[in-house]
Amino acid sequence: MNAVSPSPVVTPRPSVAIWLWPIVLGLLTVFGLLSALLGQHGIWLALSWTALSIPLIVTVACLLRAWCRTPSVKGGQS
Amino acid sequence: MTPRALRRWFGIHKWTSLVCSIFLLIVCVTGLPMLFSEQIFDTFVGDDDPPYESLPADTPNASLDVIVHKAMALYPGQIITSVNPEDDEPAVLISMAPSWQALKDDETYPDRHSGHWIKFDARTAKVLKQSRPADAPKEPRSWTGVILGTCTRLHMNLFAGLPGALFMGAMGAVFVASLVSGTVLYGRFMKRLPFGSVRTDRASRLTWLDLHNLLGATTLVWATVVGFTGLVNELQTPLFGLWRVTDVRQILKPYANLPVPSQGHLSSVQGAFDTAAKAAPGNEVTGLSFPGASFGSPVHYVLWTRGATPLRARLFTPVLVDARTGELTGAYPMPWYLRFLEISRPLHFGDYGGIPLRILWALLDMVVIFVLVSGLVLWAGKRRIATDARLRALGYDLNEVDALPALAESAR
Structure with missing residues (x-):
């Protein structure tokens, strides 16, 4: 993943690039939901908790990156 | 995607989201305390049940027939309606009533409660506890009970019984439609942006849009599953x-x-x-x-x-x-x-994977709340732009109005 380009004139990305992360996070969510439901024991529960935390961790990482690398000059509501 | 199709998807996303967002917000907020209702009750209310006799772990259970006969002897002339062994403690709950007809009549008179129960120790067949008699003064409800009860009713049916439940089910279906259309729009918006980018250095509207896209994309599958299963539950x-x-x-x-x-x-x-x-x-x-x-x-x-x-x-x-x-x-x-x-x-x-799963459920729920709120902010911002344009066309000077609060602020 590259740093955010300030210029809007960037070539469109192929569909694979757009959907890779959402699909990976979606599959992790599905795995997390099912592993606790079907497994119910130690390792499956731990895997479920891990898999379901990853989307949250990725979200926090993206937010930190956005606000640490390019300190907001405009401020505003956010 | 043709501009026409895009406009159509955008319209679908806008309207489905607007229709369901206020109800979704209610559901997301009331769902949070419901997730931890057991823990909340244990912490703030607890139960006043007498402790169990300590018996060797391999003590066999008494025959249910003994318990049933004891219950009949306690209330001669009444009927037993059900027998329920508890699954997490050694107790058997016997429910009784004066007659089946009396129970049926209760449905027409909501303040009548002719049913009652007796709790027996499953091993010794001794009476542990009985429900409060119907004519006893009402136990004051604890504030925890009131809050959780209100949340549960709001969450399930907005205090409107079956019609409320069906309405919330319909809102669940609209929510799923809004998620699908939102996914289509996401693909369109992210054509020129890498995943996870949040533009903080430009218009705040773009920041809101990027946050809406990022948080929506990461919780999409969870929100779809919980939304769809919620719809099924309402049915x-x-x-x-x-x-x-x-x-x-x-x-x-x-x-x-x-x-x-x-x-x-x-x-x-x-x-x-x-x-x-x-x-x-x-x-x-x-x-x-x-x-x-x-x-x-x-x-x-x-x-x-x-x-x-x-x-x-x-x-x-x-x-x-x-x-x-x-x-x-x-x-x-x-x-x-x-x-x-x-x-x-x-x-x-989300009650099948221990406390960590409930906590994850709560966190994901809060992210969804943020997606809903950011969606509303984007919609409201858009409306203001449209209104501003209209006002300008009418000759109003909007900058003057906008500057007033700032002046008041600096005058302090």
Whole structure:
């Protein structure tokens, strides 16, 4: 993943690039939901908790990156 | 995608989201305390039940027949309506009423409660606790109970019973539509942006849009699963009703017109539990209703059994045992739509993976709240732009109005 380009004139990305992360996070969510439901024991529960935390961790990482690398000059509501 | 298709998807996303967002916000906020209701009750309320006698762990349970006879002796002339062994403590709950008719009349008079219960120690068959008598002054409700009760009713049906539940189910369907259209729009918006980018150095509207896209994309699957299973849960009353007028009516047809035998002459309750356990192998028997219950047969014990594994623990299989002879009539696995409902419940409640799963559920729920709010902010911002444009066209100077609060601020 590259740093955010300030210029809007960037070539469109192929569909694979757009959907890779959402699909990976979606599959992790599905795995997390099912592993606790079907497994119910130690390792499956731990895997479920891990898999379901990853989307949250990725979200926090993206937010930190956005606000640490390019300190907001405009401020505003956010 | 043609501009026309894009405009159409955008319209779908805008309107489906607007229709459901206020209800979704209610559901997301009230769902948070519901997730931890057990913990909240244990912390703030607790129970005042007398402690259990300490007996060796291998103490066998008393026969349910002994317990049933004790209950009958305590309230001669009354009927027993159900027998429910508790699954997490060594207790058996016996529910009683003056008569089936009295219970039926309760439905027309909401302030009447003729049913009551007695809690027995499952091992010693001693009475542990009884429900408060109906004529006793009402116990003051604890504030925790009021809050959780309000949240639950709002969450399930907005205090509007079945119509409310169906309405919330419809909102669930609209929510799923808004998620689908939102996904299509996401693909379009992200054509020129890498995943996870949040533009903080430009218009705040773009920041809101990027946050809406990022948080929506990361929680998309969870929100879809919880939204869809919530919709299925709201349909439980009609689904059970469908089962009752189709399969159940068919099964009970030969017995429908028989009289309810007096409870003194019924076969053994313990025997019925044993018969049901054999009829549904791999299942545990969770309760028994006496003949004459409104949903059952006049001459059968209805036993509720459920799977012993977590996945099947919510899949109930009713078993009918003839209460006149003690013979098994049959076990009746539920139809597919009710099995689907039963599997939908854990996936909606998030109660199948310990406290960490509940915490994750709460965090994901809060992210969804943020997605809803950011969506509303984007919509409101857009509306303001449109209104501003219109006002400017009418010749108003908007900058002057905007500057006023800033002046007031600096004057302090």
